[in-house]
Amino acid sequence: MSQEIRVRFAPSPTGPFHIGGARSALFNWLLARKLGGKMVLRIEDTDRKRSTPESEENIKNALKWLGLDWDEGVDVGGPYGPYRQMERLDIYKKYTDQLLAEGKAYYCYCTPEELEEERQALLKDGKMPRYMGKCRSLTREQIEKYEAEGRKPSIRLRVPPNEKIVVHDLVRGDVEFDSNGIGDFVIVKSDGIPTYNYAVVIDDSLMHVTHVIRAEEHLSNTPRQLLVYDALGFEKPVFGHISLILGTDHTKMSKRHGATSLDAYRQKGYIPAGLNNFLALLGWAPSGEKEIFTMEEAIQEFSLDRVAKNPAVFDFKKLDWINGQHIRKMTAEDFWELAVPFMKEAGYMTGTEEGGQLEWLKKVVATAQNQVDYGAQIPEKVAMYFSDEFEFENEEAAAVLKEETAPMVMKALLEELKALPEVNRDTVKATFKKVQKANKLKGQQVYMPIRVTLTGNQHGPELAEMIPLFGLARTEKRILASLAKAGIQL
C-alpha cells in the first residue's frame, strides 16, 4: 500500500495528436494527481516509417497547452530514461539475448510473402490466421542456408499452448484469454527494432509503471504483453482499459468525423478548461450532478471505478456548451487574449493598437464573451462595429421604419443623445426611458426603429451597450444613412 502510483502516457509520434490520445493522457494525469503519483511521458517511436520529430513536438505542445504536465519522460528526464524508445535499443537487445539464450524466443526467417501465403491458406480453410511456428525448431543447416541467402530474421516469442491468460483490468474486471488463440508473435523486427507489444513491456516494467491506463483497443493485445512479462520474469502492473471515442455514426472517431486532432480545436478557439472538462466527461462521471468543473475539482473527484465500460459518442454540441460555460467564466483579460488572434485574422485589428483605440477594442471584444462557445465565433459577433456599410436584413426590418411614430421617436432620441454630457450605457438607457415615457410609447416602438436604422437588423445586443461603442458621431451617421436609404426625412 505504500507503493507509489506510477502511470504513463506513451504516444506514437506518427501524426496529429488525436482527441482520443488527449483523453488517455488526461485520465492518467488525473489518476496520478489524485493519488499523489507520478506521470511518465514516453515516446513510442519504433515505427520508423511514420514517426517524426514534428509529431513529437506537436504532442508535447498539446499536452502542455492542456495543462497535463509530466514528472518524468522526454524533455524533463528522470531516473529510468531514456524515454524515447529508439534510444533504448541496447536495453531491449539485452533482454532479447536473454530470451534467445533461454530458448523462449527464436529467429524466424520467413519472408513477408511466405507469411502472407500461410495466412491466406489458413483463411481459405476457415481457420484462424496465425503464425503456425514454421521456424520454431530450425536445424543449424537450415539456418545457415537462410543466412547464406541473405535473409534477415525477425525474432518471435515462443507462446506456450493451452494456457489461460487473465488480464486484471480495473475497469473491466478479469478478462480471460486462451494462449492457443495467439501465434508466436514477432518481438523484434528483422531490422532489429522491437515491436510495440515487446518494447512496451520492458519499458513499463523498467520504468516501474504500476497502472497501465490506455484505450480499449489495447485490451486484446494485453495477453501478448502478459506473455512477455512471464518470459522475462517481470512483475505485472494492473491495467485499466478505457473505452473508445466514437463518431456520430458510432464508428471509431476518425478524420471523416470532422475535427479529430487537438490542434483543430485549439485553432477554433476552444480552451483547455473546456476541452478537459468535456473529455473527462467522456467515459467518466463525477459522483454528483455538477458537470462543469475545474481541473482541481476533477482531480478531487476522479476515480477509476467511475469510468464507464461502454464506448462514447463524441457530442460536438455538448463540447460547445461546456466550452461556452468555461468561456463565460474567464477573466476579461483572458477572454481578450483568446480573441486577439481571431480579431487579427478577421482584419479587425493589427495588434499595434494602443491608447483609446485599444481600450475601445477591448470593450468591443468584451461584448462577445457571453455570446460565443469558442474563439472563432468572436469576429462575427462584433463585425458590425467594424463597418458602417450594411443593408436592411429583410422586408420586415425595413417595415419597422414605416411605423407612424418612428420618425418622431428617432428625432427625439437623436437630440436627447446629442445633449448627453457623457454617452455610456447608463445615460443611453436613461435616454431611451425618458423618450419612451414622454411619448407614452411601448419599448418596442422606441428601440426598434433605432435598432434597425443603426444595424439594419432586428436582432442584436442591447442598444445601450452598442451606442456607446459606436460613439455619437457614428451612431448618427449610420442612422441618417439608413433613413436616406428608406427615403425618410426627419
Added chain:
RNA sequence: GGCGCCAUGGUCAAGAGGUCAAGACGUCGCCCUCUCAAGGCGAAAUCAUGGGUUCAAUUCCCAUUGGCGCUGCCA
C-alpha cells in the same frame, strides 16, 4: 472466420434486485427582455430482443442481435 469488450432517451450518463428510472447536452415551450443571445423555469423522450433465476428484474445468468476492437516485422 476466431477471440475479446460493450449494450439505459437523438447524445453523454446516474443507477448495483422493489425508484414516479437522476442529471446534463440537444429539441420544444414559458419567463426575463426593445430584439437575439446569455440566464431562469418546465415539457417530451430511454432500460436492444428472447429465455431463465427470483415473490420481484433495467439491475444476476444464458442465448440472440447489434456496435466496436484485436487477430501486422502499426502502435
